[in-house]
Amino acid sequence: MTEPSSNPSASPTPPALPPPAAPPAEFQAAARRVLAAEAPFEALPRLGLFLTGTSTLDLLSPYLVVEGARRGRRLELEIGPYNVLEQLYLDAGSSIYGAGVDAVVLFAQLADLDPVLAERPLSLSIAAQHERVAAVVARLRGLVEAFRQRSRRPLLVANFAPSLRVAAGLADATLETSETELVVALNRALADVCRELGATLLDIHRIATELGTAQWVDKKLYFLGKVPIAPRAQELVSRRIARTLKALTTTPKKCLVLDLDHTLWGGVLGEDGVAGIQVGASYPGNVFVEFQKRALALRDRGVLLAIASKNNEADVREAFEKRPELALSLSDFAATQIHWQDKATSLRNIAAELNIGIDSLVFFDDNPVERAWVRENAPEVLVVEVPKSPLGYVDALEAAEAFDHLSITQEDLGRARLYQVDNERKELASQAGSVEEFLAALEMKIVTGPVDKTTMPRAVQLIAKTNQWNLTTRRHDEGALEAMLEKGAVARWTRVVDKFGDNGLIGLTIAVDEGEGRWRLDTMLMSCRVIGRRVEETMLALVGQEVRERGGQSLVCEFIPTKKNAPAKDFLGSLGFAPLEAHRFLWDFREHEIPLSRHVTIEKENP
Amino acid sequence: MSVDPRIAKLMSDVFGVPAGSIHARTGADDIESWDSVKQLELVVALEGAFGVSIDPDDALTLDSYEAIAALLSRIGS
Numbered sequence: 167m168t169e170p171s172s173n174p175s176a177s178p179t180p181p182a183l184p185p186p187a188a189p190p191a192e193f194q195a196a197a198r199r200v201l202a203a204e205a206p207f208e209a210l211p212r213l214g215l216f217l218t219g220t221s222t223l224d225l226l227s228p229y230l231v232v233e234g235a236r237r238g239r240r241l242e243l244e245i246g247p248y249n250v251l252e253q254l255y256l257d258a259g260s261s262i263y264g265a266g267v268d269a270v271v272l273f274a275q276l277a278d279l280d281p282v283l284a285e286r287p288l289s290l291s292i293a294a295q296h297e298r299v300a301a302v303v304a305r306l307r308g309l310v311e312a313f314r315q316r317s318r319r320p321l322l323v324a325n326f327a328p329s330l331r332v333a334a335g336l337a338d339a340t341l342e343t344s345e346t347e348l349v350v351a352l353n354r355a356l357a358d359v360c361r362e363l364g365a366t367l368l369d370i371h372r373i374a375t376e377l378g379t380a381q382w383v384d385k386k387l388y389f390l391g392k393v394p395i396a397p398r399a400q401e402l403v404s405r406r407i408a409r410t411l412k413a414l415t416t417t418p419k420k421c422l423v424l425d426l427d428h429t430l431w432g433g434v435l436g437e438d439g440v441a442g443i444q445v446g447a448s449y450p451g452n453v454f455v456e457f458q459k460r461a462l463a464l465r466d467r468g469v470l471l472a473i474a475s476k477n478n479e480a481d482v483r484e485a486f487e488k489r490p491e492l493a494l495s496l497s498d499f500a501a502t503q504i505h506w507q508d509k510a511t512s513l514r515n516i517a518a519e520l521n522i523g524i525d526s527l528v529f530f531d532d533n534p535v536e537r538a539w540v541r542e543n544a545p546e547v548l549v550v551e552v553p554k555s556p557l558g559y560v561d562a563l564e565a566a567e568a569f570d571h572l573s574i575t576q577e578d579l580g581r582a583r584l585y586q587v588d589n590e591r592k593e594l595a596s597q598a599g600s601v602e603e604f605l606a607a608l609e610m611k612i613v614t615g616p617v618d619k620t621t622m623p624r625a626v627q628l629i630a631k632t633n634q635w636n637l638t639t640r641r642h643d644e645g646a647l648e649a650m651l652e653k654g655a656v657a658r659w660t661r662v663v664d665k666f667g668d669n670g671l672i673g674l675t676i677a678v679d680e681g682e683g684r685w686r687l688d689t690m691l692m693s694c695r696v697i698g699r700r701v702e703e704t705m706l707a708l709v710g711q712e713v714r715e716r717g718g719q720s721l722v723c724e725f726i727p728t729k730k731n732a733p734a735k736d737f738l739g740s741l742g743f744a745p746l747e748a749h750r751f752l753w754d755f756r757e758h759e760i761p762l763s764r765h766v767t768i769e770k771e772n773p
Numbered sequence: 774m775s776v777d778p779r780i781a782k783l784m785s786d787v788f789g790v791p792a793g794s795i796h797a798r799t800g801a802d803d804i805e806s807w808d809s810v811k812q813l814e815l816v817v818a819l820e821g822a823f824g825v826s827i828d829p830d831d832a833l834t835l836d837s838y839e840a841i842a843a844l845l846s847r848i849g850s
Contacts, residue, residue: 190822191787194786195785198789224810387813387817
């Protein structure tokens with residue numbers, strides 16, 4: 167039983183919705199209450215979802231509605247007739263392009279797309295198998311392309327589950343191309359199509375593997391009504407769809423804040439001593455090591471780690487030094503708050519130190535009193551409901567769905583190291599006498615280039631999650647940005663390299679042509695990591711340069727205040743542009759030039 | 774004949790009609806939402822709620838309260 171959450175961002179309290187794996191009738195009844203907007207679901211915002219496929223998807227409905235409601239949405243479903251995919255996708259007047267549709271799911275079964283490939287692969291030569299895989303991918307690509315030409319809405323494309331029964335039986339894995347590999351190859355190609363065309367892959371293969379292929383299909387439902395998957399599989403697929411829809415519309419959290427005693431190790435450091443805490447190769451220490459490795463895996467993909475612990479800092483340092491069984495080391499943490507002050511304060515300090523919003527923190531602490539305190543005093547923080555047994559820690563963290571990234575960029579993979587280097591950079595800043603001296607010592611290089619296929623994912627990610635140094639906070643998605651580029655907008659990314667390393671792609675500017683030589687700065691944003699290094703001036707100067715080269719005479723720049731973008735507030739006003747109105751300025755290229763800092767080298771990629 | 778409240782509740786959950794409206798003579802023709810998809814949802818719901826496994830041939834015969842009650846008493850619940 168989970169405790170009721172006081173976190174305002176949490177979905178309606180659990181008792182209103184059936185727990186995972188509850189009997190189907192409970193999902194059906196709950197779905198009806200959600201759709202009727204009964205309490206506590208009155209205020210859920212609507213999201214129109216259109217399901218398309220090659221078999222009966224209607225039985226997914228109650229699960230989708232419940233899983234959507236769990237994540238704060240009232241999903242209203244439309245389900246297309248099956249096996250008319252081309253008609254649905256190629257006709258611009260088709261109902262999947264209707265005004266009430268906010269997202270579309272394409273969930274096709276391989277047995278329907280190519281029964282021979284799915285059921286009798288051994289009747290085909292290896293070359294023919296690969297041709298047929300390519301043909302299936304080409305057909306799906308055609309659908310995705312048609313969709314993208316007609317709609318910018320999210321499109322979730324399901325990949326294919328492993329075969330239930332392999333034609334070659336015991337010998338499958340020994341074949342030159344096993345049936346298992348054929349599905350993997352198909353899914354690989356489909357993932358590439360999705361990435362290239364801006365669709366979101368729905369990893370059905372993974373869900374089927376987690377549940378088990380033997381549980382995947384309910385023969386009775388399949389043969390009576392062409393229902394492709396069993397009830398439990400319907401629930402899991404629905405959960406994945408709802409989770410993906412949520413990830414498409416919300417910003418993932420940035421930092422996992424961990425307690426120490428009973429969380430990262432067993433026992434209490436202050437009482438049991440450095441030698442007494444439980445961590446290591448045998449139970450229960452090995453359970454804590456597993457949880458630490460999970461934290462490290464999150465760090466590998468770009469989540470920052472921090473410590474909020476009530477302990478003596480010297481004791482903690484000693485523990486990390488003298489207990490090599492700890493998978494984590496102190497340098498893995500981007501920030502640490504180890505003292506006896508309250509944890510809401512610790513969390514605020516961590517957010518400030520890392521220059522991220524307090525609402526991007528996730529708090530994991532075994533102590534229910536600490537969790538309640540943080541919920542009460544730092545309600546913006548996502549507090550994970552931690553089970554009593556450490557065996558459940560990894561699952562609890564996963565169930566919080568706090569770090570759901572739909573794609574992982576190069577920047578994500580290198581982020582943790584960047585923060586480590588940041589501490590060295592801060593040291594240099596404290597030694598330098600002036601900003602100019604600091605910049606000179608940093609040996610900064612600013613690399614810039616146009617947003618293209620390779621850099622699009624990172625550009626869209628920056629647009630989605632940059633809150634602080636962001637002039638306009640316009641959340642364009644990939645489709646919108648592509649449409650702007652097609653209309654001649656200038657979109658430039660900026661990368662900053664210094665003597666400590668590559669900060670990665672941290673800035674973005676988008677300018678749009680308003681006609682008659684007048685351009686408008688639609689978007690300008692920059693990661694907080696490089697605040698205070700005059701990168702913004704160079705970014706604006708460079709976008710100005712490009713607009714001028716394209717025949718522009720002026721650039722209208724504006725600042726749209728939000729709750730979070732105070733750090734960018736004074737930038738435009740400091741440049742001496744002519745004010746048009748509050749927060750709006752005209753940069754007339756004939757009257758103003760932004761001088762480039764002599765301490766910064768500029769490099770343009772494929773100009 | 775009195776109505777088993779568990780069956781009435783389940784039919785209410787599946788078909789979206791008030792449990793009180795289900796009586797011993799209620800059949801597929803009395804419930805507007807009772808179509809072929811709902812028929813499958815009914816089977817799945819019965820199996821989940823009563824812990825039984827319904828044979829596909831039996832599944833096709835479930836067209837009234839009476840048929841449901843008879844099947845459940847026959848296959849043991």
